[in-house]
Every structure is written in structure tokens, then in C-alpha cells.
Amino acid sequence: MTASSSRDPNAADGLRFLLEGALDYRGEWGAELTPFLxxxxxxxxxxMPDVVKGARRRKYSRESIVRALDERRDEHGASIALYRASPSVELMLDLNPSPRRGQLTCSLGIQPLSLFSGRERCMMFVDMVRNWAAHYPVDYAMAHSLADRxxxxxxxxxREEKAARREGFDKLYEVFWLNVFGPRLVEAAGRERMLTTPAHRVEALPNGSVLVVLRPTAADFTSEESRVAQARAHVHLRPELTFDTVLRTLRERSAALAPVEPRFHPDLAPLLSRLPEEFAISERQRKIAEFNAFRPPEPDEWLPVAHPSDVEEPERVRNSYGDLSESLVAALHTKVPSIFDATPESLTDLDLYFWRENFPERYKRDLIDAHTAPALGAYLGGVLVRRLGxxxxxxxxxxxxxxxVGKRVWLPFLRARRHMQSRQALLDYSLTQFFREAERHRD
Known part of the structure; x- marks a missing residue:
């Protein structure tokens, strides 16, 4: 299980912690977890988490944790989650009480990372991990920025996922802010070399593991001083690597995480401002830069002069457009609740939904062309009628x-068909931009 990261595009980075430790289970969850808790x-x-989730949510207590573990227990063990809303905390605990080699896995995410800007809180975190690693012998444990990780x-x-799961942390791939190297990694690097790592704190644990903390604080990992410390420790433990190469890679990672100010196309800003949250937190700044540079084609689905209606019963046809629109609402109202409102914001929510789902490329083309695109065109035209007169x-x-609308006539069905051609077309021919363009020409 993994700790979730916030989907808010403005969310700060978070501290990510992972530990896989040996579990000496003797039949009582409470007894074995007491040192951890x-x-x-x-x-x-x-x-501190304040909610425990097993089969249902409960206020944090040790009794609640034992009850949750009992509720979630199966032949493989038990898994529960501990939460806190503010700051955002998600702690996942997996317990596998195998008689051959029991295992406790802890996955912890805390946001924002700025919570760990101060030395005192960081050192308390380090001491907590030290206690855990001393009681539950680990192969490897780490804590670091989620984005940088x-x-x-x-x-x-x-590595391929299957190979990685089979081999585990079989060699030292990276040195993070906090590391606990188990006996196998200590032996591979050399115990004396491990204990002389240039770092803020290096400590041998009673079970043969070694704790290495690069710096007093976790939140400043992108600073030049932190990157130099990270490179020195990595090269010390992997002498076949070169300092300049490792440091250059770390600086590139820092540059990739540097904040980028959003400067989106004004008509598309309501949509583009929400897209970065759909990407991993490490990719968001690069995506903001890409969306800043994006300039969609100007809408040309309009005419300066109307073509007169050529249908025998215009009112009946208009009603059929209403039926088409209602079919879209019926199909999507649970996934896009604002579709009931038929507002500009509803159009942006639809843009986002179709993009998130990669709708044009996931669903059958004949279904889209025959049903979705016409229904969407009717809905889009209906919004122009309701909101722009x-x-x-x-x-x-x-x-x-x-x-x-005003002195122009707009072609919503044509726009909807273009919109549904591909995932990129969802941005090139967005509903949001089309409405804004029509709005500007209302008078």
C-alpha cells in the first residue's frame, strides 16, 4: 500500500517514509505493536494521526487499532490506515504474521513538507524511526521528499516491478534524507565505510543496521548545501560513482521542482489550472510550464450570417436537442455533478472529465460519433442559450x-465533434474556450 498524495494542484510536497521490518508475532496484535505505537x-x-480505519472509522486509540486489525484480518495478515486531516497524514500499516518470517510494513505520507523545516521536529522524527528500526529489524527504510523520490x-x-519486488533493496541505489541500511546493505558497502559516511548523523543500531541522516532538516533538500551533502554521502557509499555526475543529477532534480508561476491562456485558465493535479507531484512544475506555453487555435466554429432553418418543424427539432442534452446529463451526472447547472463551470468540469478519462481514445469511435458528440453539442448549445441569451x-x-448570440451564429455540434477527436483535441477545441469566445461577442 502507498500513502496518498494530495490532488490539489497547489499542494506542497510531502515527506514520504517507508519501512519494512521483521515482525515477531506471538498471537496478540497489541503486544507486538506496542513499541511502534x-x-x-x-x-x-x-x-499525530487521530483516526483509525479498519472496517469503519474510529477515533485513534490503541484499542481502536487492535479492533481494526481484527476486522481486516485474512489469511495473509491485516492492513489498516491511520489518518489526520490537517496537516494531511496517511499512515498505512500492513502486518503479515508469517511463522517463517513475519513482516511489518509502514508507509507514511505527511503534507506539507514545510512541516519539517525546523530542526527539533525533524530530530523527533529521526528518533521515532530509530526506535522502530531497532525493534523491527529492517532491510531498508527511508524518509525523503515525495517529489524528489x-x-x-x-x-x-x-528495474522491472517483478524483479524489484523479488530482489528488494538489493544494493544502494540512492541516499535520501533519512536512511536505515539493514545488515545486507551494510555488509555490501562495508561496515567501516558505512559508519564513516559524511552526514549529519550516523549511528549503528543494535541489530546490525546503520542509521544515516544527511542533514538536520528535511524540507531544504533542494538547497545547494543539501545537494552537495547528498552527493558526498552517495559517492562515499558508492565509490565507483563520480561526485560531479551525481551532483549534476541532483541539481537537475532541484531545477525540475522549482516553482513555475502559472501564466495560462486566459480563456483556458479555468481548465488548465486544474490539469497539473492529474500528474505526479514531481511532474507538476514541468506541466505548468507546458500549459503556460499552450496556445489553442482560435475558435472558428461560427458564421457571420445565419443560414436559415431548413427543417419543417423547428420547435420539434429544438425539443430533440433538449432530449439529446438530457441524455448526456443522465449519463454523466454522477461523475460530473455540476452538469445539472448548465453553466460555464459545468463546461470546464466536462472538459476535465473527458480529458481525465481520455474519453475519445478509450471509448468506441462509433459510440462517440453517434451518441456522445451529438449529445455534447446539444448540451453546449443549450448553455449558450441559457447563459448568453x-x-x-x-x-x-x-x-x-x-x-x-449577438451578431454571430455559433456551431456547437461542429465544436463538439472536433472536441471528441482525441485527447489533445479536448484542449485544442475545449468547451470552456468556445463559451468564452461566444461570450465576448454577445453584444
């Missing part, structure tokens, strides 16, 4: 059907 309760200053290639570091001008060829 004691360390958590005494060191989680400012971010992603850029480092964790957790597989270029437009008037339908029906045509036998549905893509020629128009909505008069």
Missing part, C-alpha cells in the same frame, strides 16, 4: 445547426 505517540509532534526513480530504480436555428445537417 509508543514511539509514534511520543514523537509525532504536530502530525519520484524523480530518483523510486521504488524500482529502473442565444437562440437555436435548427438545420437538417446537425453540424450546421446554429445558436445565434
Amino acid at each position: 509508543m514511539a509514534l505517540e511520543s514523537h509525532a509532534e504536530g502530525w 519520484q524523480l530518483a526513480g523510486a521504488p524500482y530504480f529502473g 442565444g437562440t437555436w436555428i435548427p438545420r437538417q445537417n446537425i453540424e450546421e445547426s446554429q445558436v445565434r
